[in-house]
Amino acid sequence: MSSPADSANLMEAVVSLAKRRGFIYPSSEIYGGLNGFFDYGPLGSELKKNIRDCWWNDLVRRRDDVVGLESSIIMHPKVWEASGHVAGFTDPLVDCKVSKQRYRADQLFWAAVVVDGKTVGHVSALESEKTGEELQAAAETFKRKKAITGTLAPVTPKDFTEATEAEIPLIPSPATGEPGSLTPPRAFNMMFETNVGALKDASSVAYLRPETAQGMFVDFKNVVDTTRVKLPFGIAQIGKSFRNEITPRNYIFRSREFEQMEMEYFIHEDADWAKCHEEWIVWCETWLKSIGLPASHLSRYAHPKEKLAFYSKGTVDIMFKYPFGVQELWGIAARGNYDLGQHATASGKPQELFDEATKKKFVPHVIEPAVGVDRILLAVLCAGYAEEDVKDEKGNVEKRTVLRFSPRIAPVKVAVLPLLKNKEQLTGRAQALYKKLQRRYAVQYDDGGAIGKRYRRQDEAGTPWCVTIDFDTIEKPGDTFTLRERDTMAQRRITEAELFALLDAQVY
């Protein structure tokens, strides 16, 4: 087997195949495209739906402790104030116009150099464990170089967001050491704004949700009051989310409109959250393997304690080895009771449960596995893509392109192929089988061109099996078809009952 020479080629090959076979198109392509948005074509929309269905079936339908939810995309603006997204979902950035370096304003520190009570200059340093000491040392160096006499006051470190308009031009760039090249911090909220109702004013502002999670928190009491759930239990949701990313990148990996599959798993405040956290990480890893992602491409990344939000007890990301690097696929966060607490405070409605044992009310804690459907889809495309060298009858080496999707998520489960399209006996039998399969599975009927070409066409679509209705089917007893397997290209004869049994076992 051969594969594209390097990662860049693999990515190009996947993008090209995805377009050519109708998995993924750039959005609004006839108008020049729109950065950060994509459309899913006939095969892509089937693949995506299968990923969603597998997750929903395994998590919501096949577990006793998880229920589903579908909340609205536009919610009350106060939801996003309480969640912290209005204030905190921003990245204030500062550019150095000379060095072209970019800094996070809250990670770029500076201080005035004060000698004998007079400000004589400014120094800067990037955030580190000893930012204060570095600034102090820089201030002393500054004083010495400028040959200023007097008493240097201890520096007061501030981050760049605290700099006034007058101070910004005086602060030196960490890259050049010279002032004047830094831009004012530009903060932009990553939430898309819109207006609800006829009037467009401050009171009509609403947001397209940047995550689906808040729906589960806001409807927490509704679910508790209207269903028979008992702790521990989860509320799961699949839906579109929107983020006005600065730089959408890496194909569908980071887009501005994307689809999330999230669950909030609520546990007692005294429950062993670490154990529960670990169990859900394992569940997620197992699930990814069940839809065909190889274990060799999966890894874990535990966020360091000091980088966690103050309310977070721990976050572990399941990483996937994409062609452009090992990147986050699934984040499993232990969020304590922060979100329910925030909504209780903001809404004035307690978000508590009653503990019969202790006779006390408490706010449940939560474990949150959050994954992007588009990221999973990209992962299965990249992991499943293969180019093989196969020899034809004459011994010539030819390239076979194949997408090795798990039968669970393959957009087409079976292709029904009459060996010839001008023989009524063959096409009639093929149509009958096709119609019967169609009632339960996504199937394709293909009578175009040569049989070999049709097999290869299905390989590129990732179809696990082809059944060919041939002359043995109609001339020999047994009513058997040729079953051709995608991965091995092996052929064997199979009856209709055996075919349905195979599908029942493999497609779930």
Next chain:
RNA sequence: GCGGCUAUAGUUUAAUGGUAAAACCUCUGAUUUCCAAUCAGGUGUCGUCGGUUCGAUUCCGACUAGCCGCUCCA
């Protein structure tokens, strides 16, 4: 958003200051056609806008989109 590179059929590529080509794909027809069989035929292209020019797909500019880096994240 900033910097670098790029843009020709659905895909991958070629040529050209004088009006665009090939392969694959797709479609139609013929054929007892099982690993991109064979034969015959068909559709389809210079990202957008502007400038220079007698004439621009080619040169220049802007915009849009893509790739890489800064940054960010499901």
